Amino acid sequence: MKKRKLYIVLIIFIVLIVFFGTVKVLSERAEKPYNITFIRMKEGGQFWSSMRNGVREARTDNHCIVDFYSTVNAADVSTQIDYINKTVNNGTDCIVITPCSYYLLQKPLKIAEESGVKVISLFNEYDKDEESSASFYMTDLHPAGRAMAEELFSNNKFSYINALIVGSFATLSSERYLAEGFSEVLKNEPNANFKVIYTGRKIDSICTQIINSYKIDSKINIIFTVNAETSEALIKALQMIDSGNNILSVVSSNSLINIESLETNIVDYILVINSFAMGYQSIYAAIDLIEGKKVENISVDFSIVNKKNMFEPDIQKRLFLMP
Amino acid sequence: MSSRNFSIQKIFGTAILAVVIAITFFMTLAVSIYFLIQVRTSLEDSTQQTIYQLRRNLNSYVTDIIKIGSAVPDIISNSESEEQIIQSFNVIKNSRNDIVTIDIFALNGELLFGTSSNNLRAPKEIVKQNWFKYAQTHNSGYYFSVPHVQQLVLLKYTWVISYSEVIKLEDENGISHSAVLLIDINQSSIDSIIKSISIGENGYCFLIDKFYNIVYHPKQTLINLGQFKEDIPSLKQHILGRFYSIYNNSRRYSIIDTVDFTGWKIVGISYPHEELFTVMVPFLILISVLIPVLTLAGVILSLVVSNYITLPIRQLEKEVEDFNIETFKPMLLKHTSIEVRSLAISFTRMAERMKKLMDDIVEEQKLIRKSELEALQAKINPHFLYNTLDSIVWFAEQKDFGNIIQMVKALSNMFRISISRDHEFITLEEELSHVESYLAIQQKRFTDKFDFSISLPENLKMKPIIKLLIQPIVENSIYHGIRYLVDPGLIEIKVQKEGEDIIVTVSDTGVGMDKETQESILTTDKHEHDRSGSGIGVFNVNKRIKLTYGEKYGIKIISEIEEGATFEIRIPCGDDIIPVNKMVEL
Incomplete structure (x- = not known):
């Protein structure tokens, strides 16, 4: 009789431990969003601002944490390397980067990959291992x-x-x-x-x-x-x-000076690269990489604008970004 | 293990636990469903209220703009100069943050009055624009555009929503001319009205015009840059009202309402399942905690109740195991149920009955032994033997060899029957032979005192009877009936069958006895008989019959004073048996 009671108490105890343990693990997992680092080679200007806005929008949609870094000088390789090392040490899940240099960032990014961090390269590439499943390029223009x-x-x-x-x-x-x-x-x-x-x-x-x-x-x-x-x-x-x-x-680029020059006939065409979409999609790609999904090739969106079509509804949406 | 091997405690415990778990499960299910329905209804109502509120705000805002538009002709007619008109327009513009431009154009695109005076685009560019064209073609007489980049002033690219309307103006000569009023509203003003409205955690509102172009959307930038598409096809299927649909793998609830004067529609989107999940998480956690707690309570309850029920049964079991008929005392079970108490009482009664039965059996055995002893005593009654031998001596002195021979034969026959100790039952013939020998001896002793006759049908000769049953009755008739007669008496012994029984009747013509004596002979024990000196043999014979054959058998006495007495011995008619003497011979 005592043995049976002991078994019942033991079973209940185990059930409770498993239950609370599972709840704790699940809640911790649910509460822990992905941590993504976004490193731009340059800040300021319509192109780079728009790319950042795209990243922000995707961050909001996916409830992930994005740390923004950028160098003032587009050739500031050492600062980018510092950012990479710092974020890897901080335990970031993925680095989305526009590398300053093709070959100087190879080593720090490879170390990052080896430590389990995924890497997405925007706009510029670095010399990565072709077979790497931890990295992805969004650069083909x-x-x-x-x-x-x-x-x-x-x-x-x-x-x-x-x-x-x-x-x-x-x-x-x-x-x-x-x-x-x-x-x-x-x-x-x-x-x-x-x-x-x-x-x-x-x-x-x-x-x-x-x-x-x-x-x-x-x-x-x-x-x-x-x-x-x-x-x-x-x-x-x-x-x-x-x-x-x-x-x-x-x-x-859809900078104001380009638009005004188009309207005043100084230039004939503007090629607008959708850097917003580039930034936005890079976060989705980052999440896919983190979750171990295969990332398909993502084409870079662009629009060709001339004076005739610049106020057409679809073109003006790409050319004149809403505040 | 088969079910019959389960203990009551286990069955009770399992049943209670199962009931508690079942109740918990169904209660949880019922509460969850009720909770889900309530939350869902609440979300739908909340979405509807939000849309209703938004519609009121937008109606109010649009009405304000229309009122400004309708005030413009009065401003123009009441103003004395063009500068005053422009000043009035500027006052309106500057008093509100949302108005970007108030301009009036002639039908050829020339600016008549307005706040946009410098670096204006050419009239031919103005007349091509939608707000200019649709103001003249719209049935309502005015037009609200979708957001677009303003194209009035060169190198100025503001996102606006245009309100345009054809108005009538009178020139100096009083001739009426049509003109187009343009009020450009900063798009952010509409944004701020709708952005302040939220629907749950993930829901949102957006505006479309009657051609399903998006006027406002919280993901406007994403839509503009091709990163998001709204579910316009489903909106085309549901012009107004509410509906559920699945879009981008999410089930969503949509409410469509209209904004007055504009042809715009407000669309409220909510995600009940996601909202439900958010709301349900704390509820589910609560339920998840409650279920183990209730289960635990169920386990404890089952243990307590099953213990409460089975403990008295176990006590009873122990009492039964330790049962000793000699030391048995009525059970005193504590805290028992009525059923168990009743069971204990029944057991106590049974035990008491058993004890009484055992006492009876012991008593019977004592009686049997006593009867046997008395029978043995009868067999070797020394007085009878002395008297018989004395009679034989007397006959010898008289040289009456005939009587000597008869008496010795009779005595010998009696002893032959008496000494067959191993046989309790003998045939009726043997028993009556023994009686006849006894009577023959007594007849010699009591000369001419009585006569006797014995009648035994042939078919009853081999029927069994307890040994030495009739002789004490006959002895009683001689010593207490015939003995006191002056004249010779008669003793008749008859055997007959009555149904399934055999009746042995011993009748004497003695002095008889009264009713009181008749009853006392059969019911009163030996000591009382000792005092009266009669009936000892009859009492014992009756007792032996009852002990051997049952209560329905025994002796019946029919007698009256001076009328003799008849003893009817009733025994069952058994199967024929082999006579004892024959058995001895065999």
Whole structure:
């Protein structure tokens, strides 16, 4: 009789322990959101702000914690490495980063991956192991470059093509991919020449290099700038170059100066890369990686804007971001 | 293990536990369902109230804008100069944060009056814009646009919602002209009205126009940038009212209402299941705690109740195990139920009956032994033997060899029957032979005192009878009936069958006896008979018959004073047996 009572008490005791243990574990698991680190190579400007806003929106949707870091100088590799080491030590689940350098960030990010941290690379790549399942790239802008060039040739008549493609750094994957995509289409056109120059990030310097390039080859009739700085420099240069409206200009980013230049006919096209979507989708991809799901290739969203379509409902939504 | 091996405690315990668990389960289920229904109804009501409140706020806001629009013609007609009109417009604009522009355009797109005077776009660009076109074509005479980038002033890109209306203006000559009034509202003003409204944890409201274009949505940026799509198709299926639908793998509850004057619809979305989950979590935790507690209570209750019920039974069991008929005392069980107490009482009664029966059996055995002793005494009655031998001596002195021979034969026959000690039952023939020998001896002793006859049917000769049963009756007839007669008496012995019984009748013509004596002979023990000196043998014979055959058998006495006495001995008619003497011979 006593033995049976002892068994009953023991069973109840075990049931209670299992129950409260399960509840505790579940509640702890439910209360612990994913911790994601978002490291930008640069802050300020429409492109980067929009990317941050996208991340914020996704953070709200998914109830995860996102720590924001950014370097003032886009080439500040050492600060990015510090951020990586710090967040890895803090136990972040995933790092979403726009690396400053293709190869200098390889080692710290590899260490991060080895310590179980997932890595998503935005806009720029780093030299990662191809087989790594812990990392993911969202950098392929080839389609945007190709679409931009096809748009130009479908709506404009050229007797010849002499294009200048202006980027900041050849080591920035996305810029390089944009230029490559654009060039791929040019190569298929008859009488087409193109030149790709990488000019750094200082607007005056870029402007000077564009003017000098034009002075060297005054037959340049297409100039395509692939980021906000080169675009601003191009606008400045176009106002200084007496080209007789013979240059068809394409700028990137929906900065106010680009929009105003489009409306005042200084530039002809704006390529708007949807950096908001890039940031937004990167958080979803990060969560998928953390949860061990396979992340499918995510195409980068973009819009091609000209003066005719800039106020069309769908285009104005992409061009003029709501406050 | 079969069910019959379960103890009562286990059965009670299991049953109580099962009942407690079943009640807990069903109560939990019932309360949960009731709680879910209540929460769901509450959420639906809450969503409806929210939408109703939002509709009132938006109606109020839209009415304000329309009122401003309707006041514009009066402002113009009451103003003395263009500057005064513009000043009045600026006052209205500056008094409200939400109004971006108040302009009046001619039908050709020229600005007539307004707050947007500098760097205005060309009239041909103005007339192409939706707000300008729809103000003239809308049936209601005014138009509310969806959010769009304002295209009035060059290089100014503000997100606005436009209110436009065709108004009539009179020129200096009193001729009426149509014009288009434009009031641009900062989009954020609509946002602020709706943002302040929340529906539960994850619900939201949004606005659409009659073409299902989104006027406001909390995820407007995501929608604009292609990262989110609202479930417009289901809204097209439900123009108004409320409905449940599944969108993006979530079940959601939608309420559609309209905003006056605008053609806009308010759509309230709530996620009852997610809300339910949030609300239910504390409830479920409470239930999860209660269930083990109630189960534990059930276990304890089952142990207590089953113990309470089985403890007296176990006490009873112990009492029964320790039962000793000699030392038995009535049970005193503590804290028992009526049933167990009744069982104990019944057991006590049974034990008492057993004790009485055992006492009776002991008493019977004593009587049997005593009867046997008396029978033995009868067999070797020394007085009878002395008297008989004395009679034989007397006959010898008289050289009456005939009587000597008869008496010795008779005595010999008596002893032959008497000494068959191992046989309690003998045949009627043997018993009557013994009686006949006895009577023959007594007849010789009491010369001419009595005569006797014995009648035994042939078919009853081999019927069994207890040994030496009749002789004491006959002896009683001689010594207490015939002996006191002056004239010779008669003793008749008859045997007959009556139904399943045998009746042995011993009749004498003696002095008889009264009723009182008749009763006392059969019921009063030996000591009393000792005093009266008669009836000892009859009492014992009657007792032996009853002990051997049962209460329905025994001796019946029919007698009256001076009329002799008849003793009817009733015994059962058994199967024939082999005579003892034959058995001895065999």
